Amino acid sequence: MVNAEDFDHAEAAKYAKRLNIVPIALFCVWLGSTVMFWLQAFGPLRTFNRASPGEAPFWWFLGSLLASHAITFLPQSWYSVRRFEASGRIYEVLGVKAIRALVSNGDLINRFVRRRFPDYRVQAFAGRIEKVSKDGRRNELSHLVSFGGGIVVAVYAWRIGWTDWAAWLTLTNLLANLYPVLVQRYTRSRLEQIATRRC
Numbered sequence: 001m002v003n004a005e006d007f008d009h010a011e012a013a014k015y016a017k018r019l020n021i022v023p024i025a026l027f028c029v030w031l032g033s034t035v036m037f038w039l040q041a042f043g044p045l046r047t048f049n050r051a052s053p054g055e056a057p058f059w060w061f062l063g064s065l066l067a068s069h070a071i072t073f074l075p076q077s078w079y080s081v082r083r084f085e086a087s088g089r090i091y092e093v094l095g096v097k098a099i100r101a102l103v104s105n106g107d108l109i110n111r112f113v114r115r116r117f118p119d120y121r122v123q124a125f126a127g128r129i130e131k132v133s134k135d136g137r138r139n140e141l142s143h144l145v146s147f148g149g150g151i152v153v154a155v156y157a158w159r160i161g162w163t164d165w166a167a168w169l170t171l172t173n174l175l176a177n178l179y180p181v182l183v184q185r186y187t188r189s190r191l192e193q194i195a196t197r198r199c
Contacts (some may be wrong), residue, residue: 009120027146027176027177038153041057060153069147070147086193096186099180100122106183112167136184140185144181
């Protein structure tokens with residue numbers, strides 16, 4: 001453990017980045033699986049016991065890209081916390097609080113870093129609510145883009161009868177993309193509660 005007077009934020013941040021590799025790996029599992037699926041659907045890596053898809057993959061691949069791109073046009077109002085989200089209870093029921101411990105810079109990683117660097121904070125609180133909220137909206141968008149495209153891929157896998165792929169792509173998409181979106185919305189609802197109390 002590092003004494004408060006010896007606290008080196010840069011060293012603590014470096015340590016946090018090393019720990020963040022673990023949750024980032026989950027996203028890579030989903031992304032790698034998606035790439036592998038397309039390589040099998042298009043043919044180069046299709047196994048001998050896997051039948052050729054009944055529907056050509058090109059249009060579904062294009063649809064996946066277009067679905068991802070369409071999400072970038074969501075209005076800014078999408079990121080506003082709705083009344084039913086404001087308390088954060090809906091996210092807690094969905095298990096988001098537990099998942100928040102496992103994401104990048106999540107509760108578990110912060111706990112590990114603070115064991116060595118007790119004064120470490122991802123964001124110094126004073127004056128940072130808007131920055132945290134803005135970063136959260138950006139992170140939410142990137143995961144929404146991935147989630148939208150991932151849905152199309154899983155639907156295509158299901159339509160061509162590759163149900164093992166459909167199940168795997170759906171599961172990893174939920175864990176790597178949908179839950180991080182919910183974590184960002186949960187965090188914003190909590191930040192708004194804090195901001196309201198401070199006013």
